[in-house]
Amino acid sequence: MADATIKVSPDTRDRLAALAAARGTTIGAQVALLVEQQPTQEQIAERVAEGRRLLREHFGMTLTDSELDRGPDLLQRIYDVAAADTRAKLAPRRSA
Incomplete structure (x- = not known):
């Protein structure tokens, strides 16, 4: 699957980066995890x-x-x- 770009504020990007780093993963993987945890x-x-x-x-x-x-x-x-x-x-x- 091809990657996509999303626009977020610098504060949100930095928070995602911190969360990802703390979990030893990437921002993309962190966003995917956050989305998977939210039911439709x-x-x-x-x-x-x-x-x-x-x-x-x-x-x-x-x-x-x-x-x-x-x-x-x-x-x-x-x-x-x-x-x-x-x-x-x-x-x-x-x-x-």
């Missing part, structure tokens, strides 16, 4: 979908996608649902 929007969407699938399959999460999308406190909501489900399963059964 499509990859993020795939990870979110897979995470939700696993939560539903393995942990019995019952929240819908729209419920998950609405709340900034997603993790707390998941904990609350899981705790409620666990309490319901562990609650002593009353005889009729």
